[in-house]
Amino acid sequence: MQIPIKCHLFLTQVFVQFQSMTKTNELDDIDALVNSIEGVSVESKSKKKKNKKKTVQESVEGGSTVEEAANGDALPSGDPDQTKKSKKKKKKANDTAPGGETNPAAVDMPKAQTNPPTVPVSHLFPDGQFPIGQIMDHPVGQSDTTAKNRFNSEEARAVDRLQIDLYNEVRQAAEAHRQTRQHIQSWVKPGMKMIDICEELEKTARLMINESGLEAGLAFPTGCSRNHVAAHYTPNAGDNTVLEYDDVVKMDFGTHIKGRIIDCAWTMTFNDKYDPLVKGVQEATETGIKHAGIDARLCDVGAAIQEVMESHEIELEGKTYQVKSIRNLNGHSISPYQIHSGKTVPIIKGGEATIMEENEFYAIETFGSTGKGYVHEDMECSHYMKNFDVGHVPLRMQKSKLLLNTINKHFGTLAFCRRWLDRIGESRYLMALKDLGEKGIVDPYPPLVDIKGNDLLYVCTYLIFNFDVNDIRMLYGPV
Numbered sequence: 001m002q003i004p005i006k007c008h009l010f011l012t013q014v015f016v017q018f019q020s021m022t023k024t025n026e027l028d029d030i031d032a033l034v035n036s037i038e039g040v041s042v043e044s045k046s047k048k049k050k051n052k053k054k055t056v057q058e059s060v061e062g063g064s065t066v067e068e069a070a071n072g073d074a075l076p077s078g079d080p081d082q083t084k085k086s087k088k089k090k091k092k093a094n095d096t097a098p099g100g101e102t103n104p105a106a107v108d109m110p111k112a113q114t115n116p117p118t119v120p121v122s123h124l125f126p127d128g129q130f131p132i133g134q135i136m137d138h139p140v141g142q143s144d145t146t147a148k149n150r151f152n153s154e155e156a157r158a159v160d161r162l163q164i165d166l167y168n169e170v171r172q173a174a175e176a177h178r179q180t181r182q183h184i185q186s187w188v189k190p191g192m193k194m195i196d197i198c199e200e201l202e203k204t205a206r207l208m209i210n211e212s213g214l215e216a217g218l219a220f221p222t223g224c225s226r227n228h229v230a231a232h233y234t235p236n237a238g239d240n241t242v243l244e245y246d247d248v249v250k251m252d253f254g255t256h257i258k259g260r261i262i263d264c265a266w267t268m269t270f271n272d273k274y275d276p277l278v279k280g281v282q283e284a285t286e287t288g289i290k291h292a293g294i295d296a297r298l299c300d301v302g303a304a305i306q307e308v309m310e311s312h313e314i315e316l317e318g319k320t321y322q323v324k325s326i327r328n329l330n331g332h333s334i335s336p337y338q339i340h341s342g343k344t345v346p347i348i349k350g351g352e353a354t355i356m357e358e359n360e361f362y363a364i365e366t367f368g369s370t371g372k373g374y375v376h377e378d379m380e381c382s383h384y385m386k387n388f389d390v391g392h393v394p395l396r397m398q399k400s401k402l403l404l405n406t407i408n409k410h411f412g413t414l415a416f417c418r419r420w421l422d423r424i425g426e427s428r429y430l431m432a433l434k435d436l437g438e439k440g441i442v443d444p445y446p447p448l449v450d451i452k453g454n455d456l457l458y459v460c461t462y463l464i465f466n467f468d469v470n471d472i473r474m475l476y477g478p479v
Helices: 005-038 042-062 066-071 080-094 154-161 164-187 194-209 272-291 298-309 398-410 418-423 430-438
Strands: 216-226 229-231 248-257 260-269 313-316 319-322 331-334 360-369 383-386 442-445 456-465
Touching: 164 194, 164 248, 164 260, 194 216, 194 248, 194 418, 216 260, 216 383, 229 248, 229 360, 260 272, 260 360, 272 298, 272 313, 272 360, 298 360, 398 430, 430 442
Parallel strands: none
Antiparallel strands: 216 229, 216 248, 248 260, 260 456, 313 319, 331 360, 360 456, 383 442
């Protein structure tokens, strides 16, 4: 007799279920035997399982779990909306780095800077593309050898594209300098101690540049030269000089990335009577920038600066003064880890006919004075710098050897000051510092001053000259 297909399927299903039940009973018997040996009953075990399931269910319904209590994260329920929310929370948690800072890799847009600035510029621009400074054309000279013909050169543009990594490093240092400068300009008030101003500036600059040994940091000490002092003054420990309302202060500091130095300065005044002096030197600086460029002669740049500078005058206390260019102060070329690298940019006529070349870095520095227009060394020295070209020099004093090792480790051939030696823990080093100076290993740079009772103004602008369609000139100077 043939069995219908439907009945056959039904009997097959019954047989499979019977087999599974038999296996389950066998497993239960084995579990019962094992539990009896261990002193644990099957009923108690099943109760624990039920209680555990009940606890988990209650915790999920209440919106918290054991894992949440341990890790601070909630397990998603069966609701798809809850699952989406939990994923979003995890994503946000991944965007946050240790210490509460936002992970730069997880941010698409730059973060906003704080006030006062505390976020390094590398975190503000996680893509590594930093702001470009002012772009200007090369000056057009009398001859056909000027750089104007480079604008249409495909070869020049190709060479320039090879320098993009270098440009970004320099722009990073320049952006750190700019943000630090803006903060200090708005923060400084008369009545503050000069040493407090310098320490606040240096603290901010170290944060902005994200200081890392000799790879990134400050390029030279903060200059805060007042009135008749032109440059190279920063307060040593114990100097309680106070900024006054009638002071003319020349602020000068530098940043660097991998030795590429940004040298930039500005002048602070609080009394409006100095506005003509500020205007005169500002116009002279802008004139020097316009005349600078590839193939430009340094003597022509100096002559143009002097002509504009000395066309201005200022009246102080009923007496009229002509603004004079300081004839023994100059701008200069800059090399990696070398602030003064050989070429000088005069601010008077009659200098050398040396030309500016591509791939060179320059600081255009303009000094205007109501005094003699000539500076000399005076006052207590604070600035020092290891001689860039010095070789091995034998030293007898053990303290001199230790101090030289410290200088090599922390500063290399970058300029430093006595406050920075105090900061890294050096003490009783003056004799050793003098010994290194006498041996020609470390050069001192005392403050440069004009006649006392006269005012000086100093404006420094940093430029880059290189192959480019429009010539890259990073103007991060007076703002």
